[in-house]
Amino acid sequence: MRLELKRELSELQSIVAATAAFFAEHGIDTGLRNVVDLATEELFVNMVLHNTETTADILLEMRPLGAGVEVSLTDFDVDRFDPTRFQPVDIDAPAEERTPGGLGLFLVSKMVDAMTYQYKERQSKMTFQVGQG
Amino acid sequence: MMFSVDQNDSGAVRLSGRLDAASAREAERVLDEAAGECVIDMTELEYISSAGLGVLLRTHKRLLSDGGIRLVGVSPHIRDIxxxxxxxxxFPIEAA
Incomplete structure (x- = not known):
């Protein structure tokens, strides 16, 4: 599955619909949906909010992998920004010291089976796998 | 299922559907009006991302001196998050 996405949060609806159709078409365990939806949203939103130097569409790709799925998001004509090198979140800190910043990428790192980052010719590509373990 | 937010008969704020980056502002608009200890009913909430967590955290911190927020009807998946x-x-979390 390949889907070109405008740099708008309203595209989240399109992502959810396309992911549901992809899971149904390939018979993938729907129990994996929430993790895939979460990781895809967090990485897409991260690109939209942080890679503001481009207006190009973001490419979402999804393919079956074993009993699960591999998802990639590619952002074009952007500076290097590696989401796998996020600041750690102190989940034991009291509420007064907690901030929402960095929570999304932290959650993705905890919930997917694997996550990689590639940067080449000003293209930033995040890939993650779910349902491999 | 689209996101919606309202108050039920007992005064709890009820979240339904998908609380993501696109709907977080709508949730925040309602929760900004909450006062005192705030009960949030998540029985019909299917999904939450970090944007939704941010809304809950900001609301909890604002109301902390009055007891903060309490979540009820939380599904196993959202409890994992x-x-x-x-x-x-x-904050206190009660399962669905």
């Missing part, structure tokens, strides 16, 4: 993020240590 709270556990991974450490939010299960920040």
């Amino acid at each position: 709270f556990k991974y993020s450490g939010f299960d240590k920040l």
Whole structure:
């Protein structure tokens, strides 16, 4: 599955619909949906909010992998920004010291089976796998 | 299922559908009006991302001196999100 996405949060609806159709078409365990939806949203939103130097569409790709799925998001004509090198979140800190910043990428790192980052010719590509373990 | 937010008969704020980056502002608009200890009913909430967690955290911190927020009707999947993020240590959470 390949889907070109405008740099708008309203595209989240399109992502959810396309992911549901992809899971149904390939018979993938729907129990994996929430993790895939979460990781895809967090990485897409991260690109939209942080890679503001481009207006190009973001490419979402999804393919079956074993009993699960591999998802990639590619952002074009952007500076290097590696989401796998996020600041750690102190989940034991009291509420007064907690901030929402960095929570999304932290959650993705905890919930997917694997996550990689590639940067080449000003293209930033995040890939993650779910349902491999 | 589209996101919606309203208050039920007992005064709890009820979240339904998908609380993501596109709907977080709508949730925040309602929760900004909450006062005192705030009960949030998540029985019909299907999904939450970090944008939704941010709304809950900001509301909890604002109301902390009055008791903060209390979550009820939390599904196993959303409870996992709270556990991974450490939010299960920040406010009371009651399962669905």
